[in-house]
Structure formats: C-alpha cells, structure tokens
Amino acid sequence: MADDRTIMGIFSDEETTLSAVRALKETPWSIENVMSPIPSREIADELSTKPSRVGYFTLAGGIIGFFTGFALSAYTALQWQLVVSGKPIVALVPFFIVGFEFTILFAVFGNVVGLILKMKLPDYRGLADHDSRCTGACFCVVAVCPVSDEQKLLNFLKNSGADTRILS
Amino acid sequence: MNKTAAKITESVFFNRSLLRMTGVSIVIGLVSFIILLSGKHPERAWQAYLTNFLFWSSVAQGGLLFSAVMQVARGRWGRSLTGPAEALAGFFPVSFLLYLILFLGYKQVFPWRYMELGEKAAWLNLPGLFARDTAGFLILYGLGFIYLYHSWAFRLNRKTDAGKTREYLNRLWNSRSVDPDRFRARMTLFAVLYIIAYAVILSLIAYDLIMALDPHWYSALFGAYHFVKAFYMALGVLIILASILHMNPQIPFALRPSQFHDLGKLFFAFCLVWADFFYCQFMVIWYGNISEETAYVIARTMASPWRPMAWLVFIVSFGIPFLILLNRKIKSNPKWMSLLSALVLLGLWLEHTLLIGPSLNPHVHTLQLGIFDGLIFVGFIGLMTLVVASVLHVLPELAESRISEGS
Amino acid sequence: MSENANPLTFGDIDRRVLATLAPASRGYWAAVGLLAFGVLIGAGCWAYQIAAGVGVAGMNNPVAWGTYLINFVFWVGIAHSGTLISAILHLMRASWRNPIVRAAETMTVFAVCVAGLFPFIHLGRVWMVYYMLPIPNQRNLWQNFQSPLMFDVLAISTYLTVSTLFWYTGMLPDLAVVRDRSTGKKKKIFTIISLGWTGAQEQWRHYTRAYLFFAALATPLVISVHSVASWDFTLGVVPGWHSTIFAPYFVAGAIHSGLSMVLTLMIPMRRIFNYEKIITIDVLENVAKAIIFTGFIVAFAYGTEFFMAWYSQNPVELEVFRNRPFGDYAAGFWIMAVCNTILPVVFFFRFARRSLSILFMVSILVNIGMWFERFVIIVTSVSRDFIPHAWGLYAPTWVEFGIMIGSFSLFFFLFVLFVKHLPSVSMTEMKEMLGKRGGHGG
Secondary structure (H helix, E strand, C coil), X not given: CCCEEEEEEEECCHHHHXXXXXXXXHXXXXXXXXXXXCCCHHHXXXXXXXXXXXXXXXXXXXXXXXXXXXXXXXXXXXXXXCCCCCCCCCCHHHHHHHHHHHHHHHHHHHHHHHHHHHHCCXXXXXXXXXXXXXXXXXXXXXXXXXXXXXXXXXXXXXXXXXXXXXXX | CCCCCCCCCCCCCCXXXXXHHHHHHHXXXXXXXXXXXXXXXXXXXXHHHHHHHHHHHHHHHHHHHHHHHHHHHCCCCCHHHHHHHHHHHHHHXXXXXXXXXXXXXXXXXXXXXXXXXXXXXXXXXXXXXXXHHHHHHHHHHHHHHHHHHHHHHHHCCXXXXXXXXXXXXXXXXXXXXXXXXXXHHHHHHHHHHHHHHHHHHHHHHHHHHHHHHCCCCCCCCHHHHHHHHHHHHHHHHHHHHHHHHXXXXXXXXXXXXXXXXXXXXXXHHHHHHHHHHHHHHHHHHHHHCCHHHHHHHHHHHCCCCCHHHHHHHHHHHHHHHHHHHCCCHHXXXXXXXXXXXXXXXXXXXXXXHHHHHHHHCCCCCCCCCCHHHHHHHXXXXXXXXXXXXXXXXXXXXXXXXXXXXXX | CCCCCCCCCHHHHHHHXXXXXXXXXXXXXXXXXXXXXXXXXXXXXXXXXXXXXXXXXXXXXXXXXXXXXXXXXXXXXXXXXXXXXXXXXXXXXXXXXXHHHHHHHHHHHHHXXXXXXXXXXXXXXXXXXXHHCCCCCCCCCCCCCCCHHHHHHHHXXXXXXXXXXXXXXXXXXXXXXXXXXXXXXXXXXXXXXXXXXXXXXXXXXHHHHHHHHHHHHHHHHHHHHHHHHHHXXXXXXXXXXXXXXXXXXXXXXXXXXXXXXHHHHHXXXXXXXXXXXXXXXXXXXXXXXXXXXXXXXXXXXXXXXXXXXXXXXXXXXXXXHHHHHHCCCHHHHHHHHHHHHHXXXXXXXXXXXXXXXXXXXXXXXXHHHHHHHXXXXXXXXXXXXXXXXXXXXXXXXXXXXXXXXXXHHHHHHHHHHHXXXXXXXXXXXXXXXXXXHHCCCC
C-alpha cells in the first residue's frame, strides 16, 4: 500500500534473527518475509507456517505410476499373447518391477511438479528486492509498517542488531 | 540361604501377578507340547517347538544387534533404546538351553536323516551339525555377553541392592577397575565382532535348521534372509517393549515422539528390506523355473494347503505395515505402533511355520496348524516375558532413558 | 580432531567454494584437453565399431557378454554410492556427509550417463535401441516387459532422470549463492538457472519437504536399480549366475566401489581446491569405515556362494566354482578377492584411515578389484557353462580397450568440467552443518 514502508533488517546469525522475529510478533507491524541461507525449523515455527503439501503431489504421482507400470506391461503383453519361456502372459511377478520403477519415476515427477507449483518457481520478480547477503551468511527479515512508524521500526531493527535497508 | 518359600523381591518389573501370568502361560504351552508329542503326529510338536525356538532366539539376537549397531554407528537417537534391546538379549541362555533340548526330537526335526544325501552327508550329519551349531551359538552368545559386560559397566550404578543376583553381578564389575576409554574401545570392538558373528552364525542356523529340512533345495540368500527377518522381528518386539516401559508411569523410561518416530522408520525400513530379500529369492526361483528349486516355493506359496498361509503372511507382515507406516503421525504413537508390531510378529510367526511345516509334514492335505500350536506360542510368549522382566528386575538401569541425549 | 581451533564461518565457506569457480589455469585446460582426447579415442573406436560391426569386439560364442557389460555394471555400481551418500545418509541424519554430498551426487549423475552408453555400444547397430522403447507404432510391436533387459531400460532411465532432478534441486540454493556473488554473463546464466531462489521461508518450507521425499524415493530406487542389473544375470539358468544372493550382493558391491571412487575423487580435489577444512580427514575416515563394512558384505557373499556351490552338489556349479580360482581366469579371481576383501581390512587401523596416500591407494585398488569381480562373474560363468564342447575363452580387443579408455575419460572429463563451473561443495549443507554445531548444541 502506498502509505506503508517495507524495511529489511539484515542479521548476522540465527539466534539474533529468532529473538528479533519473536519481538516483532509482539509489535503491530507485520513480518512479510524472512530469507535465510539455510532452512531454519525454529524460524518456521515462529512464523507458524503450515507443513508443506508437496507430499500429496508425490503420493499421487506414485499411485499413478504404480498402476501405469502394471497397465503398460499387461496391455502390451495382451496385444500378441505370446508365451515366452513358459511364463504366463500377464505375469505379475516380473511386472511388479515395471510397476515399481514407474512408481518411483512418477512419484519424483509428482514431487517436482508439486515443488514448482508450490514454490511458484521460476520467479524472477522477487529478485528485485533481494539482498545478496541473504543467501550468503545473513538472515533477512522484511517487515512492513505504516509510514509514520518508519523511524521506530528502523530503530527497533538496529537495536536488535541488524543492518537496515528500506525497500519501498 | 533360604531355599524354601523364597521371598520374591518385587519391583515394578517383576511381581507376583506377572509371575502368575507367565507361569500359567508357560504351563499351558508345556502341556500343549506334551499333548501334541504324545499324539499321532509327534512331528507337529517339534514343528511348533522349532518354530518358536527360532522365532524367539531371533528376537533376542536381533535385539542385541540393535544395541551393537547403535554403538558402532554412534546413533544418538537410539541410546535410550539400547537398554531394552539389551534386556532382550537376556534370553540367550534360555535359547541355548532350548537349542540343546531340540536335539531330543532329532528323529522328527532332521528329516534328512532318512534321505539319500550322497556327498552332502559330510555336512548334514547329526554329530557334525550338533558340533558346529553348538560352537556357533556359543561364539555368538559369548561375544554378545562380552559386549554386554563392557556396555553394562557404563550403564549400571554399583550400589543398587536388588537381590543376590545383582550383588554377584556388582562384584563382577567392581573386581576390576574400569578404564572408560579402553572399555569404550573394547565395547566397539566387540560390537563389531558381534555383528560379524550375527551375520555368519544366523546364516549357519538358517541353513542347518531351516533350509536343511529340505536337503536338496538351497537358496544362497536364505541365510541373509533369516538374519534380516530376525532384525525386523527384534525391532517389532523392541517397539512393544519400549512402548510398555514408556507408558508405565512408574518406570523412569520416557522417549520423545521423535525417537518413536525414528524407531518406527527403522521398522518400516526393515519391513521393506525383509520383503525385498524375500522377493529376490522368489523372483529368481520363479523366473529360472528349475524344478529342483521351484518345488520348495510352489509347496509353500502356490499349492494348498499352505497357500492361504503364505498370502496371510504377505498381507499381515508386509502389506498392512507398508500402507500404514507411510503415514507420518502413526509412527510416533506408541499404542498403535505396538498393535501394528504385534500383528507383524504374528505374521512372522506364521512365516516360520510356513518355512518349516511343509518339510516336516510332506504330503498333507490340511493345514498343519491348530489350537495347540497357538498355545505353545502363548507359552513361549510367557517365557520371553518372564525372562525380560527378570532381566529388568535385576538390572533396572536398562529401563532408564537417557534424557540428555540430543536428537 | 577437527579444526575447532579455527572454526569456519558461513562467509569462509562461500569464499572457499566460490574461489574454485574463478577462471581456470592452463594446467586445468590441459587436463581437460587430455581427457577430451581420451573421449575422442573412445568415440573413434565406437564409430569404427558401428561401421564395421560388433564383431570387432571380442564377444562371440560362448562368451557373448564381455567388457561392455562389465563396464555397464561397473559404472552403475559407482553411481550408487553417490545416492547412498546424498539420499540414504540424509535420511539417517549423518551430517558428516555434508561436505561431500554435492560431489557424490554429481559422480552419480555422470556415472549413470557413462553406464547408460554401454547398452547402446553393446548393441552394435545402435539404432536398434528404438525397439526397446515403448513407442506406439503401426505394427503394434511392443517390448517384452518380462525381460530383465527391459527392466534395465526402465531402471537406468528412471535412475538417470531421478538423479539429475535430485542433483539439480539440491543445487538450487547454491546456484543462487553463485548468482549473488558474480557479475556480467556469469550472473545472467546463474540467475536463469537458479530460478529466482531468494531463500524465503516459503521456498524453504516446500524445498525441505521435497528434498526429504527425493531422498526417501531415491533410496529404494538405488536398491532396485542394482538389483535389476544383477537380475540380468540371475534370471537365466547359467551356472554361477543363477543365484538368489546376487541382488543384495551386487548392491553391496556397488556401494563398495562407489565409496572408493568417492575417495579417489575427493582426495585430489581437496588438495587442488584447498578444501582441507571443509572436506576434513574425519569425513574421509568415515568413508573408509563404510568401506570396511561393505567389504565384509562382499566377503560374506563370496563365502556364501562357494559354500552353496559345494552344498548343492550340483556338478556344473561345482565346476564353475572350481574354475573361478583355478581355471583360465584365475588371475582375475585372485585380484578380485584380494583387492575387495583383504585390502580394506587395513582400514581397521586408525593410521591407515587417516593417511591420504593409503586411502587413495586402497581406493584405486578396490575399484580395480571390483572391475575384476564383474569380469570374473560374467566371463567365467559364460565361458564354461553346461556343455564342455561349447566351452571357450574370451579376450577383449583393441576396440573394447579404446571404448573403455573413452568411458573412463568421459567420466573424469565431465567431472573436471563440473568442478570448475558449478559449486563442487554444497555451501548450503555445509552451513547447515555449521549452524547445528554452532548455535544449538548436540
């Protein structure tokens, strides 16, 4: 919104970031984003993020793959119905391997599709405000406050031990 | 020494009601065994005996393997669980005794004695088998006890008074000084030796006591299949034991949900490994279609009367746990995991019967499993419970979780 | 015994790894050139074989499978320990693997690429591979999905796809780091391939979950792929091949050779790139300990096979297992037995596990031994199967040697190109490892 300020605070380690995030939650200002070079379970817990649903895509892919594998091998065997080496035409024992490989393959495809959809990658727009320190050694907290509180937020972040940058 | 009406030192582990329950079940098992033995088909009695002896010995051997592997791999999450796992190893002396008793049934348990063996008789002869398997058990259990000696030096505090047995054990450790570093190094060494012995000796037992029942059949993976299955079973029993200890408020044993989760994941992993080892044998034999090999598999999985049992084993010990354990939350729930483990163990008990039964009862038309087999199983459950409770009673430190370990 | 005196910081890691991506020296390009030359030798021999026919290789009756299969299984095996390190050890939360994850995963991808070439090479008429792909066609021709060779097609393609996706996904955060520290054309390229990664919590949330699933899926895949490769042999009735133990035995052997290749790659790499503080001697020691374990499994499998051959009292099996140590290819057998099972015992001694020269030497010898293991399994069994008058010998020809040189060159060529253009150590995983040690204990 036009009368909001977006300010990024850049912290040098996880501990100070955590305490800053906890403190920020007490204030009326909102936390828009937190960037970090490594995943942090504690920060995710503080931000009350829900568990990711990527797994459902993976599971769906796996189930589809399992049946595809069996279906493909059974269908192709039934086209000519040739008895090979005395084995049954639709032989479930070896077809299990086909089903298994397809299960893994399609589960991985589901995983990747889920990841792309959920992360909304590739997304180059977020790079505009990106600070290169966030992928290196620093943790970046992006907070939003009304214009009037700009100095208060800046001081708050500086007191918590961060470098600051005004994004918009 | 007061030998009459010995006062049982009671504890939360070992009390009159437990003694009564296990005593009753053991008696039931014994009576059922004798009934079967004196019936028309004494081989049924020995089938049940062999099944249960192998089943519970595997649980004990696998239990100690858990502790040994945790020691070698330095897995921190499993430290609290090594106590109950080592308690399972208390069954070793009982297992050895049961092994010796097995030979009383030599007429039924070794059907190859009546068959044409040719050169194979150099391997399959009673004195040779007895000698090497006895040596095997002694080596395995010996290494296990040496490992426990070192492990318990760290775990036990010397001052508890829980009866004469404990006093004797305390003297064992107090008599020599314990240098922590050397003991730890030796503990790791004996853990490694136990692991190697586990693989070799359990394979030997599998070849001699299960595979040899059909002496002209062989499968190179049979030994590995047996020791993988043993670990799978041991994990199931460990889940049940850990859950019981955890859920009892009087016992200072508590696990974090993440530790139950890890144990559940390991259980799931070995469910897959066991099924994979089964499939490797089945697939190769099915595909090669060589009659010397297929007869064994057909009798157990495709021909009646054993076919329904094979499917039951597959569904109960693989199908159901596979589908259920895909779910994340259930692995951290001790009650449901115990239930699932109990189901899996039941299936694996059937699996033992499935391997042994057709060889000891060839050419039968009805399933060789009845009420008495079940009662003998109950008897052995009682025996195992009694042994584990006694071990925990004498060594209550095994049921203390180490809360300081991070995970 | 780790470098506690001078702990690494996040910035140190970034700087060390990014320094490896600086423009390369003449020596580097000379090495690349040499390896490219080796690749060309292989390509030339292959081209000659396509023109002249697969008969210029040594495979014939009775030994129809020779170095092409040996190399195929060898390279698939090498690929496996990369997935072990990146996937299985991730599930086991063994953080000592973090310094070598990226290189190991890369090793997997390139090894599968090289392995995947060999079925093509072995075909002779390479275009015939069309008939192995389930593409609907006018003649309604389909593959025989019961054949283990078809399982191979599926397993190897799945493995290549999954490994590449796993490798790329794992690299995403690192590619963003490179993007943020580079300029000009390099920055543009890395901006594109890092897909706009910013390290936001939303991204990490999905990423860590997906990575866990990747690891959980890659684990059974690894086991299945080498089991499938072993079933190429055991599903037939050839004596010495038809054995139920092959699947786990091959998987263990694969990890054995792969871990050794990890050592072979890591030891020079850490020297050349000054990674000593990142890929510490402790990491290498842990790899050596794992090699002891896999060596035992391989030894156990050898022992079991010999025992079973005797126990079976099958005259053909007995002859095969007498022929292996004492027959025409006895030299290969003893190289295999000594290098794979006896040599790793030296790692029981701590000084050996922490000595770079011993680690390097043993790793090379184990790989030689594992190559010969496949040679012994494949060639001896087929050179003497059921009918004595059909027994025969096999020797590789210069075409096969050329292609082998090409395959090894291709692998190292790809790897050497990789280390200079993409981050060869996972900065993200290293920082995670440091983060755990630094801030929160345990």
